[in-house]
Amino acid sequence: MDPWPPDAPEYARVLELPPNKQRGWVHEVEVPLDEGESLAYQTKHAVSGGRAAFNVRSHEGPKVTYHVQESGAHLTGTFTAPWRGKFYLMWENLGQPVRVEARAIRSPR
Numbered sequence: 001m002d003p004w005p006p007d008a009p010e011y012a013r014v015l016e017l018p019p020n021k022q023r024g025w026v027h028e029v030e031v032p033l034d035e036g037e038s039l040a041y042q043t044k045h046a047v048s049g050g051r052a053a054f055n056v057r058s059h060e061g062p063k064v065t066y067h068v069q070e071s072g073a074h075l076t077g078t079f080t081a082p083w084r085g086k087f088y089l090m091w092e093n094l095g096q097p098v099r100v101e102a103r104a105i106r107s108p109r
Contacts, residue, residue, distance in 0.1 A: 002029045008106070015100040017052060017093035027102075029089040033081035036109030043091065043102050044074045050098025058087050 004011050015027045031039065043054050053071035056079045057064055067087070068079055071094065081087060091100050 002027065004029050004031045004104075004106075006032050010103070010105050011089075012103040013101075015091055015102055017050070017091065017098050017100060019050075019097055020093050020095050025093040027091045027100075029104075031087045031089060031104075031106075033084065033087055033106075034109065035081055035084045038078050038080040038107045038109070039087075039089075039104045040076075040078045040107065041089065041102075041104040042076050043100060045098050045100045047073045050096040051094040052098050052100050053092045053094055055090050055092075056087060057090065058085060 011029060017027060018024050033039070039056070043052075045052050051071065054068070054075055055066055055070070056068040057066045068077060070077070079087075089104060091102060
């Protein structure tokens with residue numbers, strides 16, 4: 001897991017995700033957010049070759065809530081935290097090796 005410090009306004013990485021179900025086939029980022037803070041996200045990968053899925057989720061005990069779930073070569077959106085807590089951005093390889101460009105920008109409420 002990759003932590004995103006509360007004082008860092010941006011997260012940007014190029015992710016090399018190995019084949020599905022091998023070590024490193026998912027990349028997860030823990031993001032602490034205050035209620036009303038938002039994340040503008042962009043994620044893209046080549047249309048040919050591997051595919052990746054993206055989600056934003058939170059955990060309350062054993063319960064997992066998916067706030068965003070998308071798959072596609074080019075994704076753009078904004079997530080606003082409904083409460084103060086830890087949220088998780090996750091990229092998941094759906095097959096062959098895939099290179100993903102990931103970027104998110106934190107905006108205060």
